[in-house]
Amino acid sequence: MKMFWKLSLVFVVTLLIKGCDCQPMACGRAPLNTKIVGGVNASAGAWPWQVSLHQDGSHFCGGSLINNRWVLSAAHCFPGTTAASITVYLGRQSQEQSNPNEVSRSVSQLIVHPGYGNGTSYNNDMALLQLSSPVNFTDYIGPVCLAADGSIFNSDTMWVTGWGTIYSGVSLPSPQILQEVDVPLVGNSKCNCLYSGTITDNMMCAGLPEGGKDSCQGDSGGPMVIKQGPRWIQAGVVSFGYGCALPQYPGVYARVSQYQQWISEQIGANSAGFVTFNSTTPLPDENCTLSTPPTLCGGSADSWSWMAHLTYHGYPMCVGTLVSDRFVMTSASCLSGFMGMDGWTVTLNVVQWDCSSNVMSAGVANVFFDDILGNGVALVELSFPFYNVANVPVDMYDLSFGPGSQCSVVGQNSWDQSFQEVQVTIVNCDPSETSPINICTEPLYWSFQRENGIPLLCRMYGMWIQTGLLSIGRSGINPQSSNSTVFIRTSPFSSFLTNTIREYPSILDGAESFSPLSLTCILLLSFPAVLQAIY
Numbered sequence: 001m002k003m004f005w006k007l008s009l010v011f012v013v014t015l016l017i018k019g020c021d022c023q024p025m026a027c028g029r030a031p032l033n034t035k036i037v038g039g040v041n042a043s044a045g046a047w048p049w050q051v052s053l054h055q056d057g058s059h060f061c062g063g064s065l066i067n068n069r070w071v072l073s074a075a076h077c078f079p080g081t082t083a084a085s086i087t088v089y090l091g092r093q094s095q096e097q098s099n100p101n102e103v104s105r106s107v108s109q110l111i112v113h114p115g116y117g118n119g120t121s122y123n124n125d126m127a128l129l130q131l132s133s134p135v136n137f138t139d140y141i142g143p144v145c146l147a148a149d150g151s152i153f154n155s156d157t158m159w160v161t162g163w164g165t166i167y168s169g170v171s172l173p174s175p176q177i178l179q180e181v182d183v184p185l186v187g188n189s190k191c192n193c194l195y196s197g198t199i200t201d202n203m204m205c206a207g208l209p210e211g212g213k214d215s216c217q218g219d220s221g222g223p224m225v226i227k228q229g230p231r232w233i234q235a236g237v238v239s240f241g242y243g244c245a246l247p248q249y250p251g252v253y254a255r256v257s258q259y260q261q262w263i264s265e266q267i268g269a270n271s272a273g274f275v276t277f278n279s280t281t282p283l284p285d286e287n288c289t290l291s292t293p294p295t296l297c298g299g300s301a302d303s304w305s306w307m308a309h310l311t312y313h314g315y316p317m318c319v320g321t322l323v324s325d326r327f328v329m330t331s332a333s334c335l336s337g338f339m340g341m342d343g344w345t346v347t348l349n350v351v352q353w354d355c356s357s358n359v360m361s362a363g364v365a366n367v368f369f370d371d372i373l374g375n376g377v378a379l380v381e382l383s384f385p386f387y388n389v390a391n392v393p394v395d396m397y398d399l400s401f402g403p404g405s406q407c408s409v410v411g412q413n414s415w416d417q418s419f420q421e422v423q424v425t426i427v428n429c430d431p432s433e434t435s436p437i438n439i440c441t442e443p444l445y446w447s448f449q450r451e452n453g454i455p456l457l458c459r460m461y462g463m464w465i466q467t468g469l470l471s472i473g474r475s476g477i478n479p480q481s482s483n484s485t486v487f488i489r490t491s492p493f494s495s496f497l498t499n500t501i502r503e504y505p506s507i508l509d510g511a512e513s514f515s516p517l518s519l520t521c522i523l524l525l526s527f528p529a530v531l532q533a534i535y
Contacts, residue, residue: 027273028145028231042180049144052089062162062222068134073221075116075127083110091140095176101140105131125239125254147257148274155281164218186250187284207250214245306392313343318452325385330453331471332376370496395467396494407458440484
């Protein structure tokens with residue numbers, strides 16, 4: 001979670017008028033949530049439907065209580081997970097302190113939506129958990145209403161709750177009290193534009209254009225709710241996103257109203273409080289022309305904004321990739337025999353929203369090395385940050401880019417130094433080249449053989465992820481395995497990359513502070529396959 005600023009006959013008639021298909025119990029009531037203001041911590045009992053899912057004694061995802069026996073969560077939280085391994089905590093406020101209003105239950109049944117992942121990653125990101133025994137409702141434990149089929153949401157402000165990280169890879173500080181944040185909805189058309197066509201009708205998006213508020217890793221499966229009259233209605237389930245709270249990348253949520261029939265089929269008709277939400281706010285601004293982040297412009301070779309040239313006294317030495325606003329990653333061999341920072345220049349050809357370009361250059365403030373088996377990576381600290389420049393996410397967890405994966409290599413044209421993409425396929429390395437840090441591709445492109453530091457990029461969740469880089473040895477020849485090119489993987493260097501970037505935060509407005517942008521490109525996922533950056 002990021003930067004949190006944070007029944008009578010009359011009732012029955014009202015529900016009928018609003019098109020409610022409710023169970024007899026009263027959903028969506030939070031008697032202790034008398035006011036909501038900015039801040040980090042949620043007050044005890046403010047969100048009585050919020051649950052914490054634990055496995056092996058640790059919180060891993062959130063969820064919401066929808067009746068006295070069922071919890072709604074996200075499908076991506078449960079890769080290969082069995083119901084017996086999950087413990088559900090209800091009425092919890094802190095992950096570390098005592099919780100006098102808490103009860104816990106084991107899970108007797110775990111149901112993942114059968115269409116999860118069909119067509120688009122994270123499509124149908126829904127799961128249901130049946131508790132081992134019913135829970136009694138109190139001021140601190142109670143069900144949330146669910147948005148019914150046909151609900152309309154426009155530019156409404158939503159509330160998201162959870163115990164997730166406060167930045168990518170930065171845990172919620174002790175004593176880890178439940179967090180709350182308010183975020184405005186973003187229209188699906190605009191969100192689909194920002195996420196390069198990966199948003200379906202089963203999703204909805206929320207976040208500020210400038211970033212700064214969002215859900216994050218560990219919040220997955222938790223509720224996004226809105227108040228209508230006296231009751232709270234769950235509109236979304238925390239699903240995924242590119243990084244956390246980044247500008248122009250809102251969080252993405254599974255749209256609850258799309259699943260009324262499926263939920264009812266699993267838990268029984270009238271067993272959850274479905275309420276039709278009708279927005280009273282204006283339609284959202286769907287214009288995405290100026291806010292589209294600088295990514296690819298018609299496939300142009302100059303569109304790789306994160307690609308950097310490294311020169312020494314004007315002589316080309318190697319290339320690298322911008323992995324945060326302050327660091328460029330390249331191969332350690334590029335800077336072997338490094339003689340200090342003087343004379344080094346890092347240059348980016350930054351592509352703007354209209355596909356025009358702007359050359360940006362910086363000096364080198366420092367260089368950090370991590371060698372493994374005599375080969376490795378280097379982080380080049382820039383003399384000043386490159387703010388608002390598209391960075392490349394780095395594979396930190398050895399994602400599923402195995403043999404057969406279609407990826408790309410980005411290298412330079414020898415005559416004009418512009419960047420061009422060449423498609424490759426990951427293959428098994430020759431036995432002589434087999435190593436935990438090696439990843440091999442075919443075909444072999446001789447024109448790239450001397451381009452130290454060029455990235456191996458694979459696509460996942462609609463975005464490019466750097467999973468390797470070329471490292472030319474001291475002999476000046478790249479390791480080759482028959483007709484394949486050998487790259488070094490980025491994942492073995494995850495601790496080095498994360499710790500170095502976190503240790504040197506961005507300088508904002510003359511005051512030293514930790515910026516979410518300083519970890520823009522470290523893809524720290526909450527399960528082994530997000531985006532977003534997923535949550």
